[in-house]
């Protein structure tokens with residue numbers, strides 16, 4: 046018990062109370078002691094590395110899937126936050142087309158205004174800015190915010206919350222669109238977010254957000270979508286219940302192929318818009334398959350255990366056979382699989398990545414060195430674990446030469462296999 050207290054001394058342990066509705070949360074998976082997924086370390090930082098316990102449960106009342114411990118937000122989102130949206134060609138295209146869609150549908154009135162929560166490097170707002178439409182990004186990580194500012198995008202350096210929403214409305218007027226991509230699931234205090242949206246959103250405005258979808262995580266056993274920053278795993282059922290709780294309504298859902306499977310949720314003020322048939326269809330589908338029910342989620346947890354055992358065994362066998370194994374993609378989500386499966390530098394020599402803020406540092410928890418992706422083509426590896434599996438198509442095409450000289454890719458979602 047003493048150990049546990051020490052390990053958790055900087056997290057907020059909420060026990061079993063739902064962060065959204067106060068209902069009872071049933072734990073279904075414990076991924077053990079985990080580091081912060083984006084804390085890439087210099088050798089001097091290793092002694093003070095932060096760990097917490099990654100446990101996830103589901104609320105019996107509102108179906109929200111959520112972590113049981115909260116990591117303080119300043120530990121995760123700060124000046125040196127290394128993730129950039131523009132790191133992938135496909136994500137740049139995705140956000141440009143998202144912006145064009147808003148410009149064509151919601152931002153057509155006189156002098157419209159759009160706010161993005163967690164605007165990162167401005168991948169979405171860049172297109173809005175180019176169209177001459179009023180916009181504001183809200184971004185607590187100053188490194189990526191400065192990248193957006195350098196491109197002429199307006200950014201407020203802040204965590205979005207109730208007071209920030211009210212201040213923006215007072216200064217700029219109400220927004221026709223509030224957008225957030227891969228941000229809402231990061232934020233435990235969604236009650237404050239919704240109050241901020243209430244203050245900021247125009248009467249017929251929409252709050253649109255996209256995040257990894259619980260249905261895809263369960264189907265693909267993509268358990269590495271569970272890490273410190275992904276506090277919630279949303280479904281149409283849980284988002285609809287959450288919206289109702291805060292006097293809003295889920296009026297549209299759209300499944301997206303990005304990041305291993307996401308859903309884009311469109312929320313409006315209660316009664317302001319007619320919900321699309323897609324909402325009822327997805328909620329009904331989730332009910333039919335028992336998506337947020339304990340037997341489904343416990344089966345998922347058992348599959349996760351199996352994958353991690355298979356992955357570790359495969360790596361041990363490859364090494365025993367004299368194979369030289371490396372990793373590809375020092376993604377945030379790789380922290381979960383690497384640390385839960387117990388993979389260290391003795392199994393995976395190094396991880397290749399193209400993000401300058403990560404290279405020259407060590408992977409969180411496992412301390413595997415991160416090296417520049419540019420060196421991969423000339424590196425004598427026999428096998429590469431593809432930690433960035435959500436960008437598999439893009440990476441396998443780019444690194445075609447590796448497979449052509451006999452290199453094998455090791456994938457682990459939805460099961461462990463060499464290709």
Ligand SMILES: [Zn+2]
Nearest residue numbers: 063066104107
């Ligand atoms: Zn709940």
